[in-house]
Amino acid sequence: xxxxxxxxxxxxxxIDEKEILRYAGGIADDNTIKLLNECINEAINCIxxxxxxxxxxxxxxxxxxxxxxxxxxxxxxxxxxxxxNNVIIFGAxxxxxxxxxxxxYSHISPAKALMLQAFGAERIEALCDAFxxxxxxxHKTPLKPRFSAGYGDLPxxxxxxxxxxxxxxxxxxLTLNDSLLMSPTKxxxxxxxxxxx
Amino acid sequence: MNFKEYxxxxxxxxxxxxxxxxxxxxxxxxxxxxxxxxxxxEIITKIHTDYFNAGSNVVCTNTFGANSLxxxxxxxxxxxxxxxTNAKNAIINSKAPQNKFVALDIGPTGKLLKPLGDLxxxxxxxxxxxxxxxxxxxxxxxxxxxxxxxxxxxxAALLAVKxxxxxxxxxxNAYGQDGKLMTGATPAAMVAIIEGMGADALGANCSLGPRQxxxxxxxxxxxxxxxxxxxxxxxxxxxxxxxxxxDITPQEFADELTDIVKMGVxxxxxxxxxxxxxxxxxxxxxxxxxxxxxxxxxxTVVSSYSHAxxxxxxxxxxxxxxxxxxxxxxxxxxxxNDIDYILAEGVNQQEKGVHILDVNVGLPDIDEVAMLNSAVxxxxxxIDLPLQIDTADICAMEAALRRYNGKAMINSVNGKAESMAxxxxxxxxxxxxxxxxxxxxxxIPSTTEKRVEIAKKILAAxxxxxxxxxxIIFDTLAMTISADTSAANATLDALHTIKTExxxxxSLGVSNVSFGLxxxxxxxxxxxxxxxQNGLSAAIMNPxxxxxxxxxxxxxxxxxxxxxxADYIAHADEFTASAPTQAATAPSGDTQYASELQYAIxxxxxxxxxEITKELIKVTEPLSIVNLEIIPALNNVGVGFExxxxxxxxxxxxxxxxxxxxxxxxxxxxxxxxxxxxxxxxIATVHGDIHDIGKNIVKLLLENYGxxxxxxxxxxxxxxxxxxxxxxxxxxxxxxxxxxxxxxxxQKTIELIKQKAPWCKTIxxxxxxTQEYADKIGADKYARDAMEAVRYAEEVFxx
Numbered sequence: 001x002x003x004x005x006x007x008x009x010x011x012x013x014x015i016d017e018k019e020i021l022r023y024a025g026g027i028a029d030d031n032t033i034k035l036l037n038e039c040i041n042e043a044i045n046c047i048x049x050x051x052x053x054x055x056x057x058x059x060x061x062x063x064x065x066x067x068x069x070x071x072x073x074x075x076x077x078x079x080x081x082x083x084x085n086n087v088i089i090f091g092a093x094x095x096x097x098x099x100x101x102x103x104x105y106s107h108i109s110p111a112k113a114l115m116l117q118a119f120g121a122e123r124i125e126a127l128c129d130a131f132x133x134x135x136x137x138x139h140k141t142p143l144k145p146r147f148s149a150g151y152g153d154l155p156x157x158x159x160x161x162x163x164x165x166x167x168x169x170x171x172x173x174l175t176l177n178d179s180l181l182m183s184p185t186k187x188x189x190x191x192x193x194x195x196x197x
Numbered sequence: 198m199n200f201k202e203y204x205x206x207x208x209x210x211x212x213x214x215x216x217x218x219x220x221x222x223x224x225x226x227x228x229x230x231x232x233x234x235x236x237x238x239e240i241i242t243k244i245h246t247d248y249f250n251a252g253s254n255v256v257c258t259n260t261f262g263a264n265s266l267x268x269x270x271x272x273x274x275x276x277x278x279x280x281x282t283n284a285k286n287a288i289i290n291s292k293a294p295q296n297k298f299v300a301l302d303i304g305p306t307g308k309l310l311k312p313l314g315d316l317x318x319x320x321x322x323x324x325x326x327x328x329x330x331x332x333x334x335x336x337x338x339x340x341x342x343x344x345x346x347x348x349x350x351x352x353a354a355l356l357a358v359k360x361x362x363x364x365x366x367x368x369x370n371a372y373g374q375d376g377k378l379m380t381g382a383t384p385a386a387m388v389a390i391i392e393g394m395g396a397d398a399l400g401a402n403c404s405l406g407p408r409q410x411x412x413x414x415x416x417x418x419x420x421x422x423x424x425x426x427x428x429x430x431x432x433x434x435x436x437x438x439x440x441x442x443x444d445i446t447p448q449e450f451a452d453e454l455t456d457i458v459k460m461g462v463x464x465x466x467x468x469x470x471x472x473x474x475x476x477x478x479x480x481x482x483x484x485x486x487x488x489x490x491x492x493x494x495x496x497t498v499v500s501s502y503s504h505a506x507x508x509x510x511x512x513x514x515x516x517x518x519x520x521x522x523x524x525x526x527x528x529x530x531x532x533x534n535d536i537d538y539i540l541a542e543g544v545n546q547q548e549k550g551v552h553i554l555d556v557n558v559g560l561p562d563i564d565e566v567a568m569l570n571s572a573v574x575x576x577x578x579x580i581d582l583p584l585q586i587d588t589a590d591i592c593a594m595e596a597a598l599r600r601y602n603g604k605a606m607i608n609s610v611n612g613k614a615e616s617m618a619x620x621x622x623x624x625x626x627x628x629x630x631x632x633x634x635x636x637x638x639x640x641i642p643s644t645t646e647k648r649v650e651i652a653k654k655i656l657a658a659x660x661x662x663x664x665x666x667x668x669i670i671f672d673t674l675a676m677t678i679s680a681d682t683s684a685a686n687a688t689l690d691a692l693h694t695i696k697t698e699x700x701x702x703x704s705l706g707v708s709n710v711s712f713g714l715x716x717x718x719x720x721x722x723x724x725x726x727x728x729x730q731n732g733l734s735a736a737i738m739n740p741x742x743x744x745x746x747x748x749x750x751x752x753x754x755x756x757x758x759x760x761x762x763a764d765y766i767a768h769a770d771e772f773t774a775s776a777p778t779q780a781a782t783a784p785s786g787d788t789q790y791a792s793e794l795q796y797a798i799x800x801x802x803x804x805x806x807x808e809i810t811k812e813l814i815k816v817t818e819p820l821s822i823v824n825l826e827i828i829p830a831l832n833n834v835g836v837g838f839e840x841x842x843x844x845x846x847x848x849x850x851x852x853x854x855x856x857x858x859x860x861x862x863x864x865x866x867x868x869x870x871x872x873x874x875x876x877x878x879x880i881a882t883v884h885g886d887i888h889d890i891g892k893n894i895v896k897l898l899l900e901n902y903g904x905x906x907x908x909x910x911x912x913x914x915x916x917x918x919x920x921x922x923x924x925x926x927x928x929x930x931x932x933x934x935x936x937x938x939x940x941x942x943x944q945k946t947i948e949l950i951k952q953k954a955p956w957c958k959t960i961x962x963x964x965x966x967t968q969e970y971a972d973k974i975g976a977d978k979y980a981r982d983a984m985e986a987v988r989y990a991e992e993v994f995x996x
Contacts, residue, residue, distance in 0.1 A: 004440065025845040069227050096381070108541050109853055110852070110897050111850045111852075114890060169305065170403075175307060177887070178315055179886065180938050181315075185887075
């Protein structure tokens with residue numbers, strides 16, 4: 001068995017300002033929009049859009065999902081992957097630059113820190129969407145919704161297996177802390193089931 | 198011949214990929230390749246042997262991930278020992294005639310260092326130290342640190358090698374498509390730090406193929422005085438029929454790399470996807486090429502985690518504002534451990550355009566070692582400018598240099614034997630550019646000749662430590678002309694002579710020249726212009742002075758250093774004396790706003806709130822401003838937030854505007870004025886959690902509502918929180934956690950507080966928390982948002 005681990009860099013997906021405001025708990029008044037634009041301008045150039053992924057066969061048996069190279073017990077993931085023979089496992093990150101900015105402004109302007117945090121959340125979601133669209137376009141089979149460690153009964157420490165499999169620190173600079181938090185913080189790992197037609 | 202000698206006169210061939218070949222031999226995804234040293238020694242030895250047979254001079258042991266984070270002590274010892282034995286057996290097995298060496302391979306830990314990740318710098322050094330010691334014990338010819346994608350981790354690994362063995366060490370980083378490391382460093386920045394610490398060669402490997410890494414190689418060659426390494430991948434990976442293949446052939450690889458060897462790269466090999474075939478093609482293709490001569494670049498350079506700053510191009514501005522001397526408000530910030538104030542000084546100076554930040558936090562009543570260390574760590578986490586470590590305390594100097602993420606500027610050494618004996622070993626060990634003052638045991642000479650003589654003495658002493666003159670910048674000491682009107686001339690003459698005759702760069706603390714005179718900026722800026730004309734390379738100066746910045750931009754424009762006068766034009770309107778800015782006025786007839794200040798705060802205009810307060814305080818009692826203006830405005834916004842007519846970003850902008858008004862009031866009060874009467878609120882993000890935005894929002898609001906907030910930061914162990922609560926006899930502590938995985942740490946903290954400090958109320962918040970969760974872990978209060986935290990704190994202190 002020789003699973004190919006691939007790394008891709010995307011260009012910036014379109015920015016959804018409404019979504020950023022929603023994450024920040026704000027409304028579109030003049031001052032908030034001004035703050036939002038300042039944050040976007042300052043952060044946009046330090047964001048990168050990287051994804052590392054691989055496609056694996058999956059067999060489900062009761063609550064057990066077996067990916068060949070590792071397996072995991074989870075009723076919810078099994079349900080999510082029902083009807084799938086293959087799964088994409090991926091890690092995505094928008095890089096450490098925005099973390100530095102958030103840290104910077106959390107010391108000198110919590111309003112900006114909040115807005116940058118919201119912008120980062122919108123960016124990583126947009127990256128994941130761009131990646132899923134890409135996979136959808138190349139694979140044609142219907143895809144299941146993304147499913148991450150920590151959702152439902154899928155243990156958070158599944159992260160350890162995902163990191164080991166994809167070698168995320170080396171491939172996209174994504175690392176896992178002892179408390180299973182990811183650095184850079186604006187990052188996602190997930191399973192995407194590929195349904196049989 | 199040992200490796201160092203061989204490196205001086207030859208092109209050195211490294212090996213190719215290991216992982217690729219192990220996978221071909223059956224290594225499963227996720228399986229630890231280092232274990233194969235023990236389970237499949239014959240395969241590992243065979244791979245090494247094949248590389249020697251293909252022409253490699255150096256094979257790297259299969260120890261990329263062999264570190265104490267992944268393996269226990271016994272296992273690690275066995276793995277490193279077996280790996281070295283496997284490589285040495287390959288030397289025996291191979292009949293190839295070239296010189297052969299074994300390199301202990303050290304890869305990254307896979308963790309990100311603090312503060313962005315959770316691995317402490319010293320812990321990283323310890324992790325690498327264990328592997329290095331085993332390598333030295335079992336006998337290798339050199340150490341190779343490779344595939345490092347972070348400058349800080351690179352420094353930790355190199356420090357571990359330098360501190361624990363005398364082996365030659367070569368260092369290679371993984372650059373991305375943008376030509377930078379994952380955490381932002383440019384090739385020039387990496388050359389500064391790696392060469393500064395005394396590595397034997399440096400370069401790039403992995404990530405990309407030779408074509409994409411060419412530009413990185415060019416940058417490295419332009420800056421490095423030591424041999425440059427290139428060990429690219431076999432192009433980029435792709436999937437063909439479920440198999441990983443790389444997109445260039447051995448011949449293409451050899452062709453492209455040969456061109457780069459002709460450019461001057463002297464250490465070459467392959468990384469992911471390359472095999473003995475690639476190395477064979479490379480050694481065949483480059484056979485007979487003479488190694489490019491090594492030329493010392495004599496570049497005076499310092500660096501941050503992201504970029505290098507070179508001396509001698511255009512003048513370098515070193516911001517002097519992080520320094521308590523003569524600054525009441527700064528002293529207060531130091532005594533209160535108010536790191537945010539120091540950081541704001543750094544950010545503001547960067548916005549004004551300085552290139553380097555001087556960091557001086559020396560004050561008689563503080564622990565300077567700890568304070569300087571924390572200032573350096575906090576500054577380098579958020580600001581990408583190189584730092585100048587400025588202290589007379591040698592322990593503080595060493596601690597700060599050790600933790601510094603880059604090649605620092607060091608302030609300072611002088612001609613006294615004692616000073617040189619203390620400072621030069623640090624420069625040698627950690628790298629750095631040191632400011633040398635032309636004074637010695639006899640004081641500051643008044644003549645040019647004597648100052649130049651001291652400079653020569655300093656250069657000679659530095660050379661004995663192996664420190665090149667490019668790493669020394671002379672400060673010929675600006676003295677005030679109010680005491681001696683010939684002082685400026687003496688300084689400038691010495692400066693000119695050192696620049697032209699000794700060929701060294703220079704720096705001056707410009708402001709000293711005007712001490713005791715009125716309108717000091719006028720004197721300083723003219724002196725600055727004169728010094729620049731005499732060859733000054735850098736000035737320690739006040740970037741908030743419009744006169745100084747005017748001189749800087751004008752000089753560059755006049756000297757032909759500012760293409761199209763672009764910088765000058767961009768800043769020209771800042772030079773005119775600033776007219777008092779129009780204060781924000783409430784729309785006329787709008788009775789919603791009781792005053793201009795209240796309007797500015799409610800609308801969240803930070804600068805205007807500060808300007809209005811500066812005017813107000815000339816005619817109004819500070820306490821009236823607080824009680825009649827700021828507090829009512831804050832209440833207006835706070836109530837609006839509770840009634841859901843004001844949203845979180847607006848609340849925070851108002852809070853920041855109020856804070857800037859408070860800051861004006863604070864700067865007019867004397868040290869420690871009101872502190873003791875304020876109720877104390879201890880706040881922290883719990884152990885294991887590195888998110889602190891929520892905590893900082895609560896802190897900001899609490900400060901505005903008159904609390905003395907003691908912020909312990911993020912990832913704080915329960916014991917440290919309890920200790921602080923007891924020390925301050927705090928009545929309330931706020932704890933924040935973002936993730937379910939860190940809630941247990943919160944629970945532990947609460948339990949410890951209940952046990953050791955039962956008088957103290959606990960209030961919790963954070964994304965995952967709910968009332969139910971808070972009840973379960975025994976918190977006294979769950980606050981949904983920052984205003985609720987403020988209201989509860991007020992309640993606690995009312996009782």
